[in-house]
Amino acid sequence: MGIVGPLVSGVRPGWFPEPARGDGPVVLLVLDGLGWSALEAHRSLLPNLGRLEGGPITTVAPSTTASALTSLATGLAPADHGIVGYRMRVEGAVLNVLRWTTDDGAGPDPFVVQRHDAFLGRPVPVVTRGEFRTTRFTEAHLRGARFVGWSTTSALVQLVRRLVVAGERVVYAYYPGVDSVAHEFGLHDEFFRAELIAADRLVGELVDALPPDTTLLVTADHGQVHIGHEGWIGLDALAPLVDAYGGDGRFRYLYARRGAGAELLAAARDEVGHQAWVLSRDELFDGGWLGPGEVRPAVRRRVGDVILAARDPVAFVDPSYTRESQLLAGHGSLTPDEMLVPLLAGPGVAT
Numbered sequence: 528m529g530i531v532g533p534l535v536s537g538v539r540p541g542w543f544p545e546p547a548r549g550d551g552p553v554v555l556l557v558l559d560g561l562g563w564s565a566l567e568a569h570r571s572l573l574p575n576l577g578r579l580e581g582g583p584i585t586t587v588a589p590s591t592t593a594s595a596l597t598s599l600a601t602g603l604a605p606a607d608h609g610i611v612g613y614r615m616r617v618e619g620a621v622l623n624v625l626r627w628t629t630d631d632g633a634g635p636d637p638f639v640v641q642r643h644d645a646f647l648g649r650p651v652p653v654v655t656r657g658e659f660r661t662t663r664f665t666e667a668h669l670r671g672a673r674f675v676g677w678s679t680t681s682a683l684v685q686l687v688r689r690l691v692v693a694g695e696r697v698v699y700a701y702y703p704g705v706d707s708v709a710h711e712f713g714l715h716d717e718f719f720r721a722e723l724i725a726a727d728r729l730v731g732e733l734v735d736a737l738p739p740d741t742t743l744l745v746t747a748d749h750g751q752v753h754i755g756h757e758g759w760i761g762l763d764a765l766a767p768l769v770d771a772y773g774g775d776g777r778f779r780y781l782y783a784r785r786g787a788g789a790e791l792l793a794a795a796r797d798e799v800g801h802q803a804w805v806l807s808r809d810e811l812f813d814g815g816w817l818g819p820g821e822v823r824p825a826v827r828r829r830v831g832d833v834i835l836a837a838r839d840p841v842a843f844v845d846p847s848y849t850r851e852s853q854l855l856a857g858h859g860s861l862t863p864d865e866m867l868v869p870l871l872a873g874p875g876v877a878t
Contacts, residue, residue: 530555530746530870531602534697535649544581544744544872551740552691554698556733557599558726559592560706560858562750563867565714569723575731579745579871586749588816589613589778590858590865592706593624595748597668600645600699604818606826609641610668611817613859614773614848615829616782621773621847627663630847637667644671646697654686655701672699680729688736688877702729706751713855714753737875747868751856752777758841759852764798765791766846773831776842776851778859780831788832795833799843804836804861816861836860 533539534555539548547553563583570577587598587605589612597603597610605611614621617640620629627634634640645651650673657676659665665674675690677683683700690698708722733743754776762769765781768791774780783791788807796805806814808830812822817830835843837860844852858865 529598529602530744531599531646534744535647535651537696542584544579544870546580546874547742547744547872549742551742552696552698552738553742553744554687554691554700554733554737556700556702556730556743556745557596558705558745558747559596559701559703560709560749560751561723561726561747561869562858562864563869564750564864565705565723566869569720572720572724573727575727575734576745576869576871579730579743579873581869581871583867584746584870585866586747586868587818588861588866589775590749590860591775591778592748593664593668596701597641599746599748600668600672601641601643602647603643606812606818606820606822608643609823609826609829611826611829612774612778612780614775614845615780616771616773616831617829621771624667625664627667634663637663638670641667641670645669646672646699649697651697651699652690652695653699653701654683654690656703680725680732684729684732684736687733691737691741700733702726705747709751709856710854713755714751734873734875736877738877739874741875742872743875745869745871749858750863750865750868751858752837752840752860752862752864753856754840754842755855759844760799760802760841761844762798762846765794768794772845772847774834775857775859776844776854777837777857777865779835779837779843779845781833781835783832792833795835799835802837802839802841803843804834804838806834806836808832808834838862 652673712718771782
């Protein structure tokens, strides 16, 4: 059940940070893109996060926003909820999950793709960017939640405070800044350091605004790996065997041309096996990477016949979606920088 089950049930497990094990209200703040390694590397700049108790936990595979946020909200693994990547093949077309579009236009009904209610069916308030209210990804991964939109971080803080004072036992808050800045500027730039400081300031403002009986619980959906412009690797040698591309740059899905699956797998291992874990679809699911147990055939088909999970600080170009190769940092794969995220907690201090 991940984090969400213990939060809404009120039964807090021992692996929760000690301040979050009580029965008081909890605010779960998701800082998109804040990996444990980035927090550790910049700890001297992050006094508010540094004062919280806890440590790293492991996110889901693929370590990407679409899959991980759905897992955070539903408590299910990607193999169960069916959002198995940033871009995935659904009903014969590649769906961009965050934009909820395909090359042919509008994507499928979100309920067809992801049928599980968020927060075990409880109407938990979700404090997130106001422009996300009407997106179909919101409909897919936050079904049944109460949407509360913010336009500035000061509004985020005050909305969360009001909800707690009004008696809400669990409040979910989402901040996308770290991820956005990392993608645009990379991890080795002053913009990234400035954004980490801004995210830490947000944590401090929330602690200051929340009553002492309320716990702030901070986590993330994934970390990041610096790629740079030079880290994007073309796949021209594999193109004759590929029918379509999906996934992320660091967790690339290759959908084989009819009858070419085995040949594509062998060719991919020869071409990029020194830089990536190259897996077949069966190896990915049979290994339980996207979650244990039986997987619905429709979900299996959403994943490529071949998966390139980057091991080195590189990403693989999708020639049908070249704008992605402008990103200077990425995620999706299985390295510690992407998979380890914080789970930190501390009490509010407002009087």
